[in-house]
Amino acid sequence: MFELLHSKPLAYFGKGSIAKVNDVVGQVSGRLLIITTKGAYKRSGAWRIVNEALEDRGVEYELYDKVRANPTYENCDEAAGLGADWVMGIGGGSAIDTAKIVSVLIKNPSKKAKDLLESGFDVRGSCPKIAINLTHGTGTEVDRFAVSQSDGEYKIGIGLKEFYPDYAIDDPELTRTLSRDQTIATSVDALNHAFEAATNADTNPYSILLARDSIRLIADNIRGALDEPEDVGIREKLLFASAMAGISFDITGTHITHVLEHAISAMKPEIPHGMGLAVFLPSVVEVLYPIMPERISDILSPIVHLKGRKDEAVRAKEGVKDWLGSFGIKMHLGDYGFSSDDEKEMADRVLSPFFDRQLRCTPAKVDRVLVEKIIEGSF
Ligand SMILES: [Fe+2]
Structure with a gap:
């Protein structure tokens, strides 16, 4: 049995869908807290339209723009301290995930982000929230996951039904200003969501279906987006791929590649999430391929031609x-300044009890030997 989930938020998808923000902010009652990173919310063109809608609807708001890439518990606690009735995240995973966590912390004021991410507690509600998505990577606008980290310690992702946005907007026009590196990193993130959902120990035909098409769209369109970054039609295909991968892993979760990436970006937060995933994916594919050669050869067929035999x-x-x-x-890993001296710490982090549940979703027995093999293969 599995849950045949559709996208939980009311998600407006497609070119021009940012115009729906006027209707969406018309639903806001009380004070709105807008959570974003510096720059992109304006550069993408989103802010001009959101701001117009806020003024048109007379919404009282406060702007928190200190969220950084690989956002921290401190970002979440500081923003939650501002209080609000509604929350809006404008950005990629960093802004929207922080908004999700803040929406819970505001309704559970005695708790901090560390309590929520590392220990969990009996969550007593969350503020209504809006996700204005500016990338084609995370799928966070349509899923129940959020990630945050304490530098030098842990980067942790959890899933809560309270994290689902109430409204989401996926407008490809807002992704045209992504840089070349962001275009690659976010696409590779979506690719990994699809791969981990389709190969998850808990996968199902629905997740596989979404993942397969997501990978095909990414493979068919990533080069086009790099050559023609302003082409909205190409961005729309990558955005659709990202949202489908988001729904796919919303049902099944991710597994070992994301745990490995979380381990290294807690150690070096400057590594973009998608780039960290790119380092590990080839070695993860190598160790998982003999376990499910037909499945992996099928879903990766737009990237590499394989026959589905175990010896490949x-x-x-x-x-x-x-x-x-x-x-x-x-x-x-060496390209990011890691050396063989870091291998033990990386493996210790991956095997931390925080990641037990996620590692159990890997379609292989995860022990130190396997983790070290992947890490060594990624140098
Ligand atoms: Fe991810």
């Missing part, structure tokens, strides 16, 4: 690595 694991790894490497990104 190295070929699968090299095919994925060549494809990712063709975008000119860093593909090795």
Whole structure:
């Protein structure tokens, strides 16, 4: 049995859908807290339209724009301290995930982000929230997950039904200003969501269906987005892929590639999430391929041609690595300043009890030998 979930938020998708923000903010009662990172909310063009709608509807709001990439518990606690009746996240995963966490903390004022992410508690509600998505990577606007971190310690993601946005807007026009690196990193993030959902120990035909099409759309359109960053039609396909991958892993969750990435970006928060995933994906594909060669060869067919035989694991790894490497990104842990001296700490972090549940979703027995094999294969 599995839950045949559709997108939980009321998500407006497609070119021009940002215009719906006027109707959406018309639902806001009381004070709105807007959570975003510096710059992108204006650069993308989103703010001009959101601000007009806020003025038109006479909504009282406060702006918190200190969220950074790989956002911190401190970001969440500081924003929650401002209080609000409604919350809006404008941005990619960093802004929207912070908005989700803040929406819970405001209604549970005796708690901090660390309590929520690391221990959990009996959550007593959350503020209504709006997600204005500016990237084609995280899928957070349509899912129940949020991630935050304490630098040097842990980067943790949790899923809560209280995290679902009430309204989401996915307008490809707002993704045209993504840089080349952001275009690659966010697309690779969506690719990993799809891969981990389709290979999850708890997967189902629905997740696989969404994941398969998501990967095909990413493979077919990423180069076009790099060549023609302003092409809204191409951005729309990548955005659709990201949302479908988001729904796919909303049902099943992610597994070991995301845990590995969370381990390294707690150590080096400057590593973009999607780029960290790109480092590990080839070695993850190698270790998982013999377990489900038909499934993996099928979903990765737009990236690497495989026959679905168990003995193709190295070929699968090299095919994925060549494809990712063709975008000119860093593909090795050493490229980010890690050395073999860091291997033990990385493996310890991956095997932390915080990640037990996520690691159990990996379609292989995860022990130190397997984790070390992936890490060594990623140098
Ligand atoms: Fe991700």
